[in-house]
Amino acid sequence: MDGNGRWATARGKNRSFGHRAGSANVDRIVSHAFSKGVKSLTLYAFSSENWARPKEEVDELMKLLKTYFKKFIKKVVKSDVRLVVVGGREQLSADLKKVIEDGEKQSEKNTAHYLNIAINYGGRQEIVSAVKKVLSKGEEVTEQSISANLYTAQSGDPDLIIRTGGELRLSNFLLYQGAYSELYFTDVLWPDFDEKEFDKALEEFSGRKRRFGKI
Numbered sequence: 001m002d003g004n005g006r007w008a009t010a011r012g013k014n015r016s017f018g019h020r021a022g023s024a025n026v027d028r029i030v031s032h033a034f035s036k037g038v039k040s041l042t043l044y045a046f047s048s049e050n051w052a053r054p055k056e057e058v059d060e061l062m063k064l065l066k067t068y069f070k071k072f073i074k075k076v077v078k079s080d081v082r083l084v085v086v087g088g089r090e091q092l093s094a095d096l097k098k099v100i101e102d103g104e105k106q107s108e109k110n111t112a113h114y115l116n117i118a119i120n121y122g123g124r125q126e127i128v129s130a131v132k133k134v135l136s137k138g139e140e141v142t143e144q145s146i147s148a149n150l151y152t153a154q155s156g157d158p159d160l161i162i163r164t165g166g167e168l169r170l171s172n173f174l175l176y177q178g179a180y181s182e183l184y185f186t187d188v189l190w191p192d193f194d195e196k197e198f199d200k201a202l203e204e205f206s207g208r209k210r211r212f213g214k215i
């Protein structure tokens with residue numbers, strides 16, 4: 001979900017204004033994606049590298065995440081969505097952790113859709129921690145055992161990864177899970193990425209030939 005800052009700057013506003021618009025867009029796209037039959041959706045909300053931003057911006061993002069979760073939990077639980085936060089939990093504030101844990105607990109029996117929110121997430125760190133978990137259980141390190149110990153074990157690998165905001169890179173997102181994902185990049189900034197833009201991405205995806213290394 002990239003491009004909030006530039007979206008705000010283009011309107012002569014501060015970056016926080018963009019993050020608020022971006023967080024309002026999450027609701028719209030999540031509902032739309034699930035209504036289109038998407039089973040699992042992972043949103044990259046805050047990377048393990050985003051802590052290096054100015055403190056005011058980090059504080060604002062954390063505040064937004066907390067408000068977002070509170071509002072969202074009720075809705076998620078009612079609509080049979082299982083909410084999971086992926087990423088390192090330790091660095092988050094106690095009150096954000098509490099809100100996240102409540103949301104996960106209240107939705108843990110839901111099965112219609114998976115909604116993973118990546119907060120303090122980094123793909124490399126996730127792989128390292130998965131391998132450590134495998135070893136600590138005395139299991140053999142295999143592709144399957146690593147997969148089973150990733151944060152996303154419950155929801156599997158993504159078919160499609162969408163990046164808004166014009167950059168052509170993964171920025172440490174779902175490195176292991178994304179080995180055979182189709183990639184879709186658009187210049188549209190996240191707050192402007194609406195239902196129509198989402199449908200364009202799905203449309204393009206439906207025309208891709210996925211060969212998984214075969215011919």
Ligand code: IPE
Pocket residue numbers: 001002003004005006007019022045046047050061165190
């Ligand atoms: C949102 O967009 C990504 C988050 C970390 C929330 P940015 O804040 O990276 O926006 P740009 O790239 O500066 O426009």
Ligand code: MG
Pocket residue numbers: 002003165
């Ligand atoms: Mg950015």
